[in-house]
Amino acid sequence: MADKTEQLRKQIEDQGNVVRQLKASKADKTQVDEGVALLLGLKDKLRIASGDSGSSKKDSKSGLTLKTPKGTKDYTAKEMSVRSEIFRTIVGVFERHGAVTIDTPVFELKDILTGKYGEDSKLIYDLKDQGGEECSLRYDLTVPFARHVAMNGIQSIKRYQIAKVYRRDQPAMTKGRMREFYQCDYDIAGSYDPMIPDAECVRVAVEILSKLDVGAFIIKLNHRKILDAIFEVSGVPEDKVRTISSAVDKLDKLPWADVRKEMTEEKGLDGVVADRIGTYVKLSGGEELLERLQALPELMASTKAQQGVADMALFFTYARIYNILDRVSFDMSLARGLDYYTGIIYEAVLVEESQQPNNPQPTVAQTSTKKPKSDELDESQVRVGSIAAGGRYDELVGMFLASRRGAKGGKKTDVPCVGISFGVERIYSIVMNRMREREIKANRTAVYVISVKDGLLEERMRIATELWDNGIAAEFAYKVKPRLQSQYNACDADVIPWAVLVGKDEVEQGVVLIKNMAEKVSGQERGVTVKRSEMVAELKKRLF
Amino acid sequence: MADKTEQLRKQIEDQGNVVRQLKASKADKTQVDEGVALLLGLKDKLRIASGDSGSSKKDSKSGLTLKTPKGTKDYTAKEMSVRSEIFRTIVGVFERHGAVTIDTPVFELKDILTGKYGEDSKLIYDLKDQGGEECSLRYDLTVPFARHVAMNGIQSIKRYQIAKVYRRDQPAMTKGRMREFYQCDYDIAGSYDPMIPDAECVRVAVEILSKLDVGAFIIKLNHRKILDAIFEVSGVPEDKVRTISSAVDKLDKLPWADVRKEMTEEKGLDGVVADRIGTYVKLSGGEELLERLQALPELMASTKAQQGVADMALFFTYARIYNILDRVSFDMSLARGLDYYTGIIYEAVLVEESQQPNNPQPTVAQTSTKKPKSDELDESQVRVGSIAAGGRYDELVGMFLASRRGAKGGKKTDVPCVGISFGVERIYSIVMNRMREREIKANRTAVYVISVKDGLLEERMRIATELWDNGIAAEFAYKVKPRLQSQYNACDADVIPWAVLVGKDEVEQGVVLIKNMAEKVSGQERGVTVKRSEMVAELKKRLF
Incomplete structure (x- = not known):
């Protein structure tokens, strides 16, 4: 050692x-x-x-460690039941907005991912070189999507994808930060009139987060061109824009004083420049912020600022029609880490109930001091971070197209994109925590077939077969002679709502007992006796 | 170079x-x-x-290859639509039989997979050692399932899992043999009375394959203990059993003469021993084969043969109740490659229509000369191989449990398992090929909102919002002033059944036109005019 x-x-x-x-x-x-x-x-x-x-720690005797790799976990049946329900809700909204789904491999050629993630590239998982091609596990779903669009010469597509992505990050499992985790992405690719797909992406976010049991939320908005203009007019040197931008992005976690310190002391920015940035990035509000920005002549002298503000004005027009104005907050401190954004950016965060729905303009201070709103929410949930985020990225597909045309030297025709990604592990953590107390049914079994005495295995099999043939989910004990109590226990453990009971007498008389197992009324103990030939019809009445 | x-x-x-x-x-x-x-x-x-x-080949200019890694592919929206439907069918049956689902990580600690796959271990994908633990992509879903059961001390579970697995095999994409592919597994773990879960697994296979549009199929059955007895009484040396068994397994692709040659010339088996094996493994049939086996005193002298035959007798009793007798074939030539099977084994294969359903005993020769039954089936489908397979593996969980108890020296308590795995890529290839001619709808959009003239973007947005709010999947053109024809084309391209049309006149009169886009009747061109306030109700009548 x-x-x-x-x-x-x-x-x-x-x-x-x-x-x-x-x-x-x-x-x-x-x-x-x-x-x-x-x-x-x-x-x-x-x-x-x-x-x-x-x-x-390894078991010293066998040398085998019975665990999943660091930062990964198994999902139990009950956990899967909750997660599947979240997926169903999300997919339902995606499909309601016309999206189709595609699938891409879990690993990509290493070259495809190279140079797309800035500082985070070191978090990419590589496959071992076992001969052949060099591959890496996908880091997100956006780059593979752009690769797919470019590779297939697709001009327009509205697609969703729900799949796992991989990051060799320091895991924080209780906060839902894992090395293997699901992303749920919705993206609209194609050349369209400004801000129409962008507004729909935010509408999609509002629909999904409203349907999920995550509590009050707000979607912060900003625009990369306005941010760029702010850095420009504040006097940030060209080569410091990216690093200063990521400092700004920390304003949801740190007070301005700390961020200013990072800018000046760590990143060597002039204090005067930092203060100028400070006056801008502290601005936030609703649609009226547009007017406040337009009243800043220094900022509006920048063409980028003009373009960004024009985009945002259009966005607010469409957001009003989409009834989502009370859910959005125009927030100059939102920067987003990824390099590839070129237009509007947005991020959904949880807020205290008091801020919703009539006070939709949280200040930086408010969101950064968010506290659990009840005892149900434990520490792990307080800083769950963003639960959905995205924006416009007009040049990513073009990067691949350029390489595709390559020597042919065809002219550059980008496929502009805008999209949103839901951090479903975080949503799952929140929902699972809220559900902790309730009973979660992991199976879909509707009927348990019980023998009162005598085993009657073959009769139970015959009944189950008839139920299966009629589309009814049914189970029975895999024993020749199961005890009655153990059969009742199985119903309880698996939250199975109905039972069909048979004994020798019932078989002879050609009847069965149908019993509601959900009702714990002892008077109902005997259930309803029905003819065997009417069993399926009687159950269907109760089930469908 | x-x-x-x-x-x-x-x-x-x-x-x-x-x-x-x-x-x-x-x-x-x-x-x-x-x-x-x-x-x-x-x-x-x-x-x-x-x-x-x-x-x-690399693009010489950019150095970037726009492709997916060897043996992997993207699935397009239409392909996904077909695949999702297959998953839905499969999951529906799994759930009807009481299964819950779990999820495990796409990679496992390398040690977990070591020593589970015999010769095929060389096909395992490893992750690059970037520090920390050594991991490998999962090779199947069975070993991670057994690890999960052992790790969590689970005594019984009926679980399904649909997930991708990875094998560095030589790909044959047209046959559905990929390096990344889905498996759909259904397994029953727990100590139960003999053959009850086993028969249900086969019943599950029959239900699923009957519901899927794969054509006629048959499920070959055999029992590892009977096979072992055959090798024993034929005189196969202990150390040759595994290799001779895998030679036998080739009888579905090769004639006996070739297999015999492999046994004797390649694997050095005595010709007399090979011939003895030959007399046994050529046997196949239905339930009546039990009697034929029982009439072979040399074989039945083996305790293993007695156990295997007793199991199979029970299986046929249950299979009769489950109405699946006409779908199974008791086939002594079925051996299955994997080491971990301990009891019944089975494999579903496609057969010619003439063999079904009243002639359920294909001979080795018949299945090996299967031909496409129509022009729709191309060469790639002829040898699609098994489309589902599985069996009983009573000791796999125990292998992990032993390592878990390790130094503690607790007593060995296995969790016996039986399961079946569906090769969904192969099923997909078959179904997709059959569907080639038909129109596949990849989206779920029910209504397209069309402006007849004047653009009317905001009105279209308002209508779409109302439809979304009422759970109706709706789309519209992302243009301020889209051309009428391009809007019609969008409906055609995406197979959208209904349109809501508005022009300036309609807005003024407070009405909309509802048009059935599926009907190509020119007389119906104008559709039905309804009040704007009744639009949603009118559409719901038509949609739900």
Whole structure:
């Protein structure tokens, strides 16, 4: 043990030097990222080797660890029942808005993902090189979607996709931050008139989050062109725009003073410039914010600001028709991390009930001090972060198309896109927490076939067969002679609402007892006796 | 290029030597497998490097290849529509039989998969070691299920799982053999009375395959204990049982002469022993085969044969009650590749219509010469192989439990399991091929909102909002002033059955036109005019 940790410490030291050298020599970004990833991996290994990992201890005898990989989990039947219901709700809304679904492989050629995720590229999972192509697990559904659109020469599509994505991030399972997690994406690709699909994406978000039991929410909006204009007129140097933008994005978690400090002390921005940014990004409100922005001559001198404000004006017109004005907040502090956004951006966050629905303009301070609204919500839910987010990305498909035309030198024709992604694990955490107390039915079994005495296995099989043949979900005990109580217990455990009971007498008389297992009334104990030939019809009356 | 291929050839030579040495020194099987995998990988690379791979050529300019990884594919919206329908049918039957669903991660700790798949272990995809744990993509759903059951101390569960699995096999896409593909598994875990869950698994298969549009099928049955007895009484040496068993398994593709040759020439089995096996494995039939087996004193002297035959007698009793006798064929040549089976095994195969339903005993020769039954079925479908398969595996969970108890030394309590897995990609290939001619509707849009003139974007938005609010799937053109014809075309392209039309006149009069877009009757051109306030009610009448 000591040897191994010692060896790892040495390796970490060496790799640390390699990374420092790469950075010093301004090496290719990918190279640096890979170096850093390797370093982090070695540190992980050291942590495990030195016994600093509760969930990963090996059974000393067999050498086999019975667990799922770090940052992943199994979903039990009851958990799946809740998650499936969430999916059903989401898909229902997606389909109501005309979306079709596609499927893409869980891994992509490594090159497809390269250069799409900025600093986060180091979180990509690679497959081992076992010969053939170099592949990586998908990091999101957006890049594979853009690849699919470009590869197939698609001009327009409205698609949804619900699938798992993979990130080698530090997991925080209770907050729903996992290494393997589902995303539910809805995207509209195609050249359309401005802001029509954009407004529909936000409408889709409002429909879905209203239908799901997540509590009060608000959708923050901003526009990349307005943000760019703010940085421009504030005097942020070109090469600092991205890093300053990600500092701004932290305003939902940190007070302005901390963000300002990050800008000036960590990122070397001039204090005067930071303060100028501060006056802008603290602005938030509803439609009326448009007028306040238009009244800022310095900002509006920028063509980008004019374009962004014109877009947002159109957005608010459409949002009014879509009845979602009370759900949106125009918020200058919203920046979003990903590089590929080019227009409107949005992010759905949970808010305190008091802010909803008649006070839809939370300030930065309000959202950052959000507290659990009842004892049901535990600490893990307080900072659940955004539960849906997205925006317009007009150039991503074009990046792939450019490579496709390549030597042919055809002219560039982008396929503009706008979309939204739902963080279903977070939604699931919230919903599951709320449901904790209730009984969750994981199966769909409607009828349990019970023998009162004598086993009667074959008779139970015959009844089940008849029920199955008639589309009724039915089960029975897999025993030749099951005890009556154990059959009742099975109904209780699986929340099965109806039972068909037979004994020797019933078989002889050609009848069965139908019993409502949901009602715990002892007087109803005997249930209703019906003719065997009418059993299916009687059950259907009660079930459908 | 020449340098690279030269280098690869050298590496292949070296690795070949390594593998030979490993084999010669009788090294650990896992080590040999890894060596072989590396060798195959290098050969793959050489093939690519020497330009021998049509689908993998790089665009010389951008260096980016716009494709999905080898053996994987995207599913388009129409393909997904067909596939989703298949899933719905399958899940419907699983749930009718009381199954719940669970979810497991797409990758497992490498150790979990090790030693479960025999020769096929070399087909497992590993993740790159980026620090932390060593992981592999799941190879099937059975081993993760057994891991889940053992890890959570589950005593009984009836679960289904529909999820992708991964095998670095040589792809044959047209036959539905992919590197990434879905499996649909239904398994019953728990200690029950003999053959009751087993018979239900086969009943589940019959229900599903009858509901899917796959054509005539038959489910071949056999029992591992009977097979073992056959090898025993025929005189197969203990260490050759597994390899001879996999030769037998080829009888659905090869004539007996070829299989005999493999046994004797390749695998060094005594010709007399092979012939003895031959007399047994050529046997097939229905329930009456039980009596024929019982009349073979040499075979029935084996305790294993007695147990197997008793199991199968019980199976046929239950199969009669379940009305599936005409769908099963008791076939001594069915062996199944996987190591973990311990009892009944079964495999569903397609047969010619003439064999169904009154002649349910295909001979080996018949199934091996199956031909397409119409022009619709192309070559790719002829050898689609098994479309569902499974069996009883009583010791797999126990393998994990043993490791869990480990040093604690608790007593061994297995959780016996039986299950069936549907090869949905193959089923999909068949169904998709049959549907080729028909129109497939990929979306669920019920109504398209059309402006006759003047654009009327905001009015169209208002109508769509009202439809969405009432649960009606609706779309409209994302243009301020769309052309009438392009709106009609959208309805046609997406097979949208109803349109709501508005023009300036209609808005003024407070009416809309409802038009059936499915009917191509020109006299109906004008549709039905209804009051705007009755639009939703009128549409609901037509839709629900």
